[in-house]
Amino acid sequence: MRTDEPILRIEDLAVYFKTIDGDAKVLDGVDISIHKGEVVALVGETGCGKSVTGKTILGSLPIPPAKIVRGRCFFKGKDLLSLDKDERREIISNNISYVPQDPMTSLNPVFTIGEQMLALIRWHGKKRAGLRAFLGRYNKRDDSWGKAIELLNKVKIPSPEMILNRYPVELSGGMRQRVLIAMSLIGNPSLLIADEPTTALDVTIQKGIIELIKEKVEEENLSVLYITHNLGVARKLSDRIYVMYAGNIVETAKTSELLDSPLHPYTQGLIKSIPKLTGEEFRGIDGRIPDYIYPPSGCRFHPRCDRAIEKCSMEKPKLLRIKDSHSVACHIYSYKEVTSVIDERSDITG
Amino acid sequence: MSLYFTLRRISHMVLVLLGISILIFFLARILPGDPARLTLGPEATKEQVQNLRHQLGLDKPIYIQYYMFLKDLMRGKLGVSLITKRDVSKDLLQRFPATLELVCFAMTLAIIIGIPLGVESALHKDKFIDYFSRIFAFTGVSMPRFWLGIMLQLIFAYVLSLFPLTGRISGMPPRHITGLYILDSILTGNGRAFVDSLSHIILPATTLSLSPLAQITRLIRANMIEQLRKDYTIVSRIGGMPENLNIYKFMLKNAFMSTLTIIGLLFGWMLGNAFLVETVFSWPGIARYGVNSVLRKDFNAVIGVTLLVGFGYITVNFIVDLLYRYLDPRIRLRK
Numbered sequence A: 001m002r003t004d005e006p007i008l009r010i011e012d013l014a015v016y017f018k019t020i021d022g023d024a025k026v027l028d029g030v031d032i033s034i035h036k037g038e039v040v041a042l043v044g045e046t047g048c049g050k051s052v053t054g055k056t057i058l059g060s061l062p063i064p065p066a067k068i069v070r071g072r073c074f075f076k077g078k079d080l081l082s083l084d085k086d087e088r089r090e091i092i093s094n095n096i097s098y099v100p101q102d103p104m105t106s107l108n109p110v111f112t113i114g115e116q117m118l119a120l121i122r123w124h125g126k127k128r129a130g131l132r133a134f135l136g137r138y139n140k141r142d143d144s145w146g147k148a149i150e151l152l153n154k155v156k157i158p159s160p161e162m163i164l165n166r167y168p169v170e171l172s173g174g175m176r177q178r179v180l181i182a183m184s185l186i187g188n189p190s191l192l193i194a195d196e197p198t199t200a201l202d203v204t205i206q207k208g209i210i211e212l213i214k215e216k217v218e219e220e221n222l223s224v225l226y227i228t229h230n231l232g233v234a235r236k237l238s239d240r241i242y243v244m245y246a247g248n249i250v251e252t253a254k255t256s257e258l259l260d261s262p263l264h265p266y267t268q269g270l271i272k273s274i275p276k277l278t279g280e281e282f283r284g285i286d287g288r289i290p291d292y293i294y295p296p297s298g299c300r301f302h303p304r305c306d307r308a309i310e311k312c313s314m315e316k317p318k319l320l321r322i323k324d325s326h327s328v329a330c331h332i333y334s335y336k337e338v339t340s341v342i343d344e345r346s347d348i349t350g
Numbered sequence B: 001m002s003l004y005f006t007l008r009r010i011s012h013m014v015l016v017l018l019g020i021s022i023l024i025f026f027l028a029r030i031l032p033g034d035p036a037r038l039t040l041g042p043e044a045t046k047e048q049v050q051n052l053r054h055q056l057g058l059d060k061p062i063y064i065q066y067y068m069f070l071k072d073l074m075r076g077k078l079g080v081s082l083i084t085k086r087d088v089s090k091d092l093l094q095r096f097p098a099t100l101e102l103v104c105f106a107m108t109l110a111i112i113i114g115i116p117l118g119v120e121s122a123l124h125k126d127k128f129i130d131y132f133s134r135i136f137a138f139t140g141v142s143m144p145r146f147w148l149g150i151m152l153q154l155i156f157a158y159v160l161s162l163f164p165l166t167g168r169i170s171g172m173p174p175r176h177i178t179g180l181y182i183l184d185s186i187l188t189g190n191g192r193a194f195v196d197s198l199s200h201i202i203l204p205a206t207t208l209s210l211s212p213l214a215q216i217t218r219l220i221r222a223n224m225i226e227q228l229r230k231d232y233t234i235v236s237r238i239g240g241m242p243e244n245l246n247i248y249k250f251m252l253k254n255a256f257m258s259t260l261t262i263i264g265l266l267f268g269w270m271l272g273n274a275f276l277v278e279t280v281f282s283w284p285g286i287a288r289y290g291v292n293s294v295l296r297k298d299f300n301a302v303i304g305v306t307l308l309v310g311f312g313y314i315t316v317n318f319i320v321d322l323l324y325r326y327l328d329p330r331i332r333l334r335k
Helices: A050-058 A085-095 A113-123 A143-154 A160-164 A173-184 A203-220 A231-237 A255-260 A265-272 A338-349 B002-030 B035-040 B046-056 B062-074 B088-123 B128-142 B145-159 B181-187 B191-228 B231-238 B243-280 B286-295 B299-327
Strands: A008-019 A022-034 A039-043 A066-075 A096-099 A191-195 A223-228 A240-245 A248-254 A320-323 A326-328
Touching: A008 A050, A022 A039, A022 A050, A022 A066, A022 A223, A022 A248, A039 A050, A039 A231, A050 A066, A050 A096, A050 A191, A050 A223, A085 A096, A096 A173, A096 B231, A113 A143, A113 A160, A113 A173, A113 B243, A143 A160, A143 A173, A173 A203, A203 A223, A203 A231, A223 A231, A231 A255, A240 A255, A240 A265, A248 A255, A248 A265, B002 B062, B002 B299, B035 B046, B088 B128, B088 B181, B088 B191, B088 B243, B088 B286, B088 B299, B128 B191, B145 B191, B145 B243, B181 B191, B191 B243, B231 B243, B243 B286, B243 B299, B286 B299
Parallel strands: A039 A223, A039 A240, A096 A191, A191 A223
Antiparallel strands: A008 A022, A008 A066, A240 A248, A248 A326, A320 A326
16 A cells, blocks of 8 residues: 555545435445556446446535535545535646546537537636637637647547537547547546446447547546446556445455455455356346445345355444455454455455 | 528428418408498498409409419519508508517517526526526416506506607607618617617517516526536536536527527417507507408408418528527538
């Protein structure tokens, strides 16, 4: 574990959603930290609260119905959640950027790519735009035009000049995602939050986008929170993985360590459920993600866990460090010495 | 492509107008009562009535009458009005600018007040301004036009004496260019006529615009609330787009799109409802002329007014269609 202050540190974050039947306790004490230059993947099933975590950091949660019950979110030492709206917006727009999940709905359909990019380049981070922003079109003599071309070249879009005059409807999904990645680089961010940016794309295009993100991360020295349900993508991109289950972080470790020797029964199940081409028997995890309004007592995973002990339904396990940078929240490890943990591990992988 | 579209739409418009003309022509003939008798009065002899019927062509079979009507129409004639004894097309030409001015002014009011009100209402959902605009919209839609007109006259013209009670202008009208007094006085630089005609139009236009204003406000509000949840709104907000630019340019263009259709339809609504307003404010427009002709069975005038209103309605919707294509690339680019 590094000793320097992480660029992003989330502590004990709890976010509830108001519903007619009661509060849905979606995030229930989440801790995540990201160091400078580190690519962190947040992995979990659909509906486990990954995107809510991202949205909370970006300040784009719909409040209400959402409410932040407790927790802090330090970015470069400042708690984003305790700042007022304008201050938070300023910090986010100048430091944190976002690549959305669905490129088909994330570009404004009635403006050209140029109009959208140039407005963002020209007025980025300003409190109010001048009258000029509303009138007329942009021309090629503008500085922002050059900057837009430069950004589109960075994301390897062929003939960027032509793309700037196109409407989103004229571009393919992969092209739109490239444009969105280019737009996310406008403010020279230090942290990038990507919310399943390849989920809506064809598998063949996914690969290109993942490689592009990887390349940009290295070029721009970005720290990344990469939200995905796909462990394969996480393995390719990330330095470290957080595994989330029903609004709790259940395990975190260096990517290779987590994949080679997972400790939490949920992580083990998740890895086993990746379909393999070698003809091994395909296994999933029984059951579904639990109800958030009346979540299971104790460990939220215990009703689905085949190794649950009595304590699991009574007390919520804390995230304990087992080894350097490998932590797990599970009662079966809290009794045992580290050595026996390693025995346990050889059990599983053997 | 665009030229082809325009030509196709224009040919549609001609067909629709032809349909309207057939419908109104036969309806006007079927209406009970003899126009010749009504014109000449109970004192006239049978021969006199018969003569007038012959003169008007009313003794011929109805399809021949329609054929003759079409032939006249091609030459820009709509037949003689039985009330004014002039060609109906002349009467209409004289009165139409008054109605056009009233409707356009009212629509402008409705749009420039309705849109910001709807936007602010959406941004401050369930806050004071939202409640205010919703109550205002509800009142606007449900208030009877003629009653509102009389109330405005009572308060602003009679008690406060801020605006004139009736009419279109008190002094000399500006030199005739378009027939729209406000536009003409601007074009000729006639300040006195400008103030004069502006002070006359405010009360009737307000009366006419209140309901469309309310509908535009509500639509914009609903569409903007939807826009606030769109992915592209969230993405550009996180990206640091200034709020005013994001709202009044990038979101509003989307929100305005579906409101545009309603604005086209509201134009037609206004032409119909102008009658009440024109009557209350003695506004010399075609709506009042049309109603008088119906009551007096002045069939040529009835047909003329109906065709003109129909033409106006079709033209506005044609313009709306063109605007749609201009505003929305998804429609423009579809082959």
